[in-house]
Amino acid sequence: MSLNIVLYQPEIPHNTGSIGRTCVLTDTKLHLIKPLGFSVDDKMLKRAGLDYWKDIDITYYESFDEFYEAHRDKRIFLSTTKATKFHSDVEYKDGDFIMFGRESSGVTEEINNLFKETQIRVPMINSTTRSLNLANTASLVVYEALRQIGYPNMK
Numbered sequence: 001m002s003l004n005i006v007l008y009q010p011e012i013p014h015n016t017g018s019i020g021r022t023c024v025l026t027d028t029k030l031h032l033i034k035p036l037g038f039s040v041d042d043k044m045l046k047r048a049g050l051d052y053w054k055d056i057d058i059t060y061y062e063s064f065d066e067f068y069e070a071h072r073d074k075r076i077f078l079s080t081t082k083a084t085k086f087h088s089d090v091e092y093k094d095g096d097f098i099m100f101g102r103e104s105s106g107v108t109e110e111i112n113n114l115f116k117e118t119q120i121r122v123p124m125i126n127s128t129t130r131s132l133n134l135a136n137t138a139s140l141v142v143y144e145a146l147r148q149i150g151y152p153n154m155k
Contacts (some may be wrong), residue, residue: 003028003092003145004151006055006076006099007063008107011037015103016136017053024052027153028142032098033061046123051072064111076115079141080106081131090120092145094152104136 005028010016016032023030061067076097079088099115103109112119122137131137146154 002026002094003142004031004074004097005029005142006031006033006067006097007059008033008099008111008136009035009037009102010134011103012134013038013098013128015134019138020056020058021052022135022139023057026053026146028057030056030058031061031067032058032063033064033067037102039131064108068114075118076116077118077120078107078112079137080112080119080120081119081121081124082106085120087120087122087141088144090118092148094149096145096150097148098138099139100134 003026004020005023007016007019007030016036016038020030022028039142050129059069064078074095074097075093077092078099079087080101093113099107099119106112119140122132122140124132132140146152
């Protein structure tokens with residue numbers, strides 16, 4: 001088992017490509033919830049993922065409902081700027097899922113409410129910008145979770 005990164009309706013191909021590359025190098029599974037804002041054949045996606053794209057352990061879901069039906073019994077954290085808990089304040093376990101919303105608008109209010117108890121955020125100063133880049137945020141959170149579980153199978 002390992003960690004799971006979930007991207008809810010990602011819009012920017014190079015973010016997904018970069019996250020896919022991180023997944024390969026950390027033995028993390030990638031879950032993509034459609035609709036996607038790009039084609040999986042998009043050259044920006046493949047360019048950001050380099051030659052790692054073929055090695056990604058990836059599952060696609062037609063909708064959030066399909067994803068949730070398959071994993072509702074698992075621990076699912078939602079990374080959102082609306083959370084009060086920092087990403088480093090929770091105790092991660094092997095097999096956990098960490099979900100990230102769309103770059104432009106996050107997740108729906110319904111999904112936000114569903115994960116009210118497991119919301120996390122990366123701390124940032126108050127400024128005029130909304131949030132960190134999605135790929136950067138996913139990397140920060142995944143590496144904190146991996147640190148906590150002892151960097152399994154990593155050198």
